[in-house]
Amino acid sequence: MYQEKCEKLSLEIITPTDDVQQQVMNVILEIKKGNKGDRLRGQVEKIQESFQEKGIQKLILGCTELPLLFDEQTKWAIDPMDVLAKVAVKKALNK
Numbered sequence: 001m002y003q004e005k006c007e008k009l010s011l012e013i014i015t016p017t018d019d020v021q022q023q024v025m026n027v028i029l030e031i032k033k034g035n036k037g038d039r040l041r042g043q044v045e046k047i048q049e050s051f052q053e054k055g056i057q058k059l060i061l062g063c064t065e066l067p068l069l070f071d072e073q074t075k076w077a078i079d080p081m082d083v084l085a086k087v088a089v090k091k092a093l094n095k
Contacts, residue, residue: 002060014056020047024066031065041069048076 006013016024024047027040044066048059060078061067067079 002062014051014054016047020050023047027069028063028065031068036069044069052076 003013023043027043030040051059057076058078059076060080062080064081067077067081070077
């Protein structure tokens, strides 16, 4: 979904390993059950730190659940819903 747009901007997309994808899915399922808090936020931050150690600067929080863990936009995260909202407002104001 993001690959084509990122390539046009000369941004490299790194796909998480199956293990990391499963960890993220487990966090998402917990959020869907109504669980939020430090434990889940810590799990996502641990994943982010492992990517940062590899030189990865930003993570796309590519679902609607993950941004719910964070009170405000973090420097290392991109919230797609936030981006879409800003683009929608910009387009609406330009018409």
